[in-house]
Amino acid sequence: MTDIINPAVSDYLLGHCTPADEVLRDLAAETRSTLPAQAGMQISHDEGELLTMLVRLTGARLAVEIGVFTGYSSICIARGLPKDGRLLACDVSEEFTAVARRYWARAGVDALIDLTLGPAIDTVRAFGPEPVIDFAFVDADKTGYPAYYEELVPRMRPGGLIVIDNVLRDGRVLDPSDDSDRAVAGLNDRIVRDDRVESVMLPVRDGVTLVRKKGLTSDQ
Numbered sequence: 020m021t022d023i024i025n026p027a028v029s030d031y032l033l034g035h036c037t038p039a040d041e042v043l044r045d046l047a048a049e050t051r052s053t054l055p056a057q058a059g060m061q062i063s064h065d066e067g068e069l070l071t072m073l074v075r076l077t078g079a080r081l082a083v084e085i086g087v088f089t090g091y092s093s094i095c096i097a098r099g100l101p102k103d104g105r106l107l108a109c110d111v112s113e114e115f116t117a118v119a120r121r122y123w124a125r126a127g128v129d130a131l132i133d134l135t136l137g138p139a140i141d142t143v144r145a146f147g148p149e150p151v152i153d154f155a156f157v158d159a160d161k162t163g164y165p166a167y168y169e170e171l172v173p174r175m176r177p178g179g180l181i182v183i184d185n186v187l188r189d190g191r192v193l194d195p196s197d198d199s200d201r202a203v204a205g206l207n208d209r210i211v212r213d214d215r216v217e218s219v220m221l222p223v224r225d226g227v228t229l230v231r232k233k234g235l236t237s238d239q
Contacts, residue, residue: 024222036068043067043091046122050089054115060088062158062184063224067095070156070182073229074099077180079153082106085139085167086159090119096156097128106132109139110159139163143170150176150232158184161199165206168230172215177234181216187226 024032039047043064051058062070074082074096080103082096087110097106106128110116116134123129135142139159146152152174157167164183171181185203186192192204210218210230217238218230 032065033063036065039064039067042122042126043094045125046089046091046094046118049118050091053118054089057088057115060158062092062095066184066224066227067091069223069227070095071099073180073182074154077154077178079180080104081152082154082156083143083152083171084108085143085155085157086110087119087134088112088115088158090116090122092156092158093119093123093132094126094128096154097123097131098126100131104131107142108132108134109142110134110136111138112136140166140170143167143174146174148173150174150179150234152176153179155179155181156184157181161185161188162202164202165209168206168209172213172230172232175232177232177238179232181230181232183228183230185225186220186228187222189225192226 047061050061070092080101082100084093084096084106087093087108093106093108100106113136116136123132150173153176155171155175157164175181186207188200188203191200192207195201195204210216210228216230216232218228220226220228
């Protein structure tokens with residue numbers, strides 16, 4: 020496993036962002052205790068705060084999340100939305116999302132979230148061809164990343180933001196060894212060449228890419 024950031028610096032980063040409240044602390048603790056084998060799928064708190072800030076900065080009203088797990092990222096995204104905003108949360112696991120539902124209610128954001136169980140690709144396609152999505156977060160099966168990206172980009176509003184998690188794959192994108200690594204590495208290369216968007220890859224945890232759709236009058 021590749022350490023992007025020294026562990027001491029990582030602790031310092033976590034200590035210098037808005038702290039997690041009781042709901043998020045309890046959710047993280049329950050996920051670790053009841054799902055220890057899968058707990059690594061949960062985003063870190065600093066990444067959650069980044070999501071909240073990005074949603075607020077973009078003024079997003081309609082957000083899509085591909086990959087819910089136990090709902091930590093959903094809470095962070097929903098907290099950045101206005102009171103009349105909507106988050107369409109997509110996952111395939113009833114077990115994991117049952118935990119998410121409880122904590123969405125505790126966080127007071129359940130009214131903002133519509134959960135759809137089933138293949139996320141079908142859910143995104145159901146939007147139709149119009150560009151209506153303001154913000155999207157992708158953190159699901161890695162082999163599905165290229166397809167999710169290609170379905171999301173045309174449906175993003177001009178200026179809309181896609182946030183893609185785990186784009187470094189613990190450094191394995193440098194020498195992909197399995198289908199998941201190859202899918203993510205291929206998408207990373209695809210994004211850089213895509214003239215529909217502008218992007219930046221950040222060394223946040225396991226790598227986060229921010230992809231902004233062009234189309235506003237200020238874009239070159």
